[in-house]
Amino acid sequence: MTQITCRPLPESLETQKRGSSAGALFWKPFIPGVFRSPGPWGGLRPTMPSLLLLAAALLSSWAQLPAEASSWWSLAMNPVQRPEMFIIGAQPVCSQLPGLSPGQRKLCQLYQEHMAYIGEGAKTGIKECQYQFRQRRWNCSTVDNTSVFGRVMQIGSRETAFTYAVSAAGVVNAISRACREGELSTCGCSRTARPKDLPRDWLWGGCGDNVEYGYRFAKEFVDAREREKNFAKGSEEQGRVLMNLQNNEAGRRAVYKMADIACKCHGVSGSCSLKTCWLQLAEFRKVGDQLKEKYDSAAAMRITRKGKLELVNSRFNQPTPEDLVYVDPSPDYCLRNETTGSLGTQGRLCNKTSEGMDGCELMCCGRGYDQFKSLQVERCHCKFHWCCFVKCKKCTEIVDQYVCK
Structure with missing residues (x-):
C-alpha cells in the first residue's frame, strides 16, 4: 500500500457552494452566536437575541447537571432515530438526546442526520477502549446510559485521556464512512488530491472515505462542549478543559494520519494491468493500538498561571498534538470506591x-x-x-x- 505523507491537516471547514461537483464538501454557516466569529469557525456574527438565548441555555444546562455528569458518549448507549424515521408530530430528536451541551444541541438541530453516526462512532470508541483495557484493572466498564463511565471520568487521569481520544477517533471514523456511503447530504466521497508518488498509469478515483469532512465535523462537535466552558485562567478546571481538547485532537489525528491508499486491480483474467486507487481509513483496531501506545507514554501536565499546560517534569519532551496528556494521577482501581468511581477488581x-x-x-x-x-x-x-x-x-x-x- 502507498501511504499518504503529504496531506496537510485541515484547520477549518470551508463553505462550498451548493452547485459544486458531486461529492464536494458543503458546510453551512456555522452555529450563529455560539462560537467566536468571524474566524476559523466560519460562523456568522452573533446578534443580541442569539446571545441572550445562548446564555439562558447555558445557565439552564449547567444548573441542572453537575460537571461531567452526562456526556455525548451517551449517544452510544441510546439508539438515535434516523431522520427518515421521524414520526410526524413527534418531539424534535435533539431535545430528547441526553448529554449534549448547548452548542452540541445546536449542531444536532442543524445536522440531525449526523447524530446516528456520532452515536455509532461513540460506540466504536467504547468497544475499542474495552478491548485495549480488557486485561487491566480498569477495563473501561460502562456504568449507566447517561454518564456512561461514571465518576471516574471526573479525574483527569491517563485512562480518561485515552477515553476522550478514542471516542473522538470513533466519530471521525463513523462520519467519514457515512460520507462515502452517501448517508449524509452535506458530504460525499473523498476529494483528496492525487498523491504525487502514485504511479502514472494508476487511476485516482473510486469513492474514498471522506476523512477530511469527518475530521472537521468531529472537531466542531466533540470540542464544542469544552469550548463553551469559561473557567478562571490558571484554574484546575481550565487545565482539565485544555487536557480534554488535546486528547480529542490526538484521537482525531490518529484516524486522519493513518488513512492509506487502497487499490483495486482491473484487467483480463486478473492481470492487474490497470489499478484504480482511493483514500481508505485504516482498520479501527490499528487506531486503537496506536492510541494505546500513546496512553503508555502519556505526558503528565499541570496548568500555569498564564492558563497554559506545562510538563510536570521538564526533562521530558514537550508533547505533540498527536500525544495524550493527563493532569491527575490515576485512582486506585483495586478496590471499589464510590468517590473516585473505581469499580474495583473483585470478581474479575x-x-x-x-x-x-x-x-x-x-x-x-x-x-x-x-x-x-x-x-x-x-x-x-x-x-x-x-x-x-x-x-x-x-x-x-x-x-x-x-x-x-
Whole structure:
C-alpha cells in the first residue's frame, strides 16, 4: 500500500457552494452566536437575541447537571432515530438526546442526520477502549446510559485521556464512512488530491472515505462542549478543559494520519494491468493500538498561571498534538470506591500463569483468587462441503478459571 505523507491537516471547514461537483464538501454557516466569529469557525456574527438565548441555555444546562455528569458518549448507549424515521408530530430528536451541551444541541438541530453516526462512532470508541483495557484493572466498564463511565471520568487521569481520544477517533471514523456511503447530504466521497508518488498509469478515483469532512465535523462537535466552558485562567478546571481538547485532537489525528491508499486491480483474467486507487481509513483496531501506545507514554501536565499546560517534569519532551496528556494521577482501581468511581477488581477473571497485568497476582491486588470450573462449547471439526457451505460439530471442554476475591 502507498501511504499518504503529504496531506496537510485541515484547520477549518470551508463553505462550498451548493452547485459544486458531486461529492464536494458543503458546510453551512456555522452555529450563529455560539462560537467566536468571524474566524476559523466560519460562523456568522452573533446578534443580541442569539446571545441572550445562548446564555439562558447555558445557565439552564449547567444548573441542572453537575460537571461531567452526562456526556455525548451517551449517544452510544441510546439508539438515535434516523431522520427518515421521524414520526410526524413527534418531539424534535435533539431535545430528547441526553448529554449534549448547548452548542452540541445546536449542531444536532442543524445536522440531525449526523447524530446516528456520532452515536455509532461513540460506540466504536467504547468497544475499542474495552478491548485495549480488557486485561487491566480498569477495563473501561460502562456504568449507566447517561454518564456512561461514571465518576471516574471526573479525574483527569491517563485512562480518561485515552477515553476522550478514542471516542473522538470513533466519530471521525463513523462520519467519514457515512460520507462515502452517501448517508449524509452535506458530504460525499473523498476529494483528496492525487498523491504525487502514485504511479502514472494508476487511476485516482473510486469513492474514498471522506476523512477530511469527518475530521472537521468531529472537531466542531466533540470540542464544542469544552469550548463553551469559561473557567478562571490558571484554574484546575481550565487545565482539565485544555487536557480534554488535546486528547480529542490526538484521537482525531490518529484516524486522519493513518488513512492509506487502497487499490483495486482491473484487467483480463486478473492481470492487474490497470489499478484504480482511493483514500481508505485504516482498520479501527490499528487506531486503537496506536492510541494505546500513546496512553503508555502519556505526558503528565499541570496548568500555569498564564492558563497554559506545562510538563510536570521538564526533562521530558514537550508533547505533540498527536500525544495524550493527563493532569491527575490515576485512582486506585483495586478496590471499589464510590468517590473516585473505581469499580474495583473483585470478581474479575484473571490468568493464573501470567506475570502481566492480567495475572492473578496483579489483577487481584494481592487479595487472592478463587478457582472454579467452567463448561465451554466451541465449534470444531469443521469441513467444507461442495457447494458451498461449512459444517462444524460442537465440542465441549471443562476448563479451570480464576476470579479475584
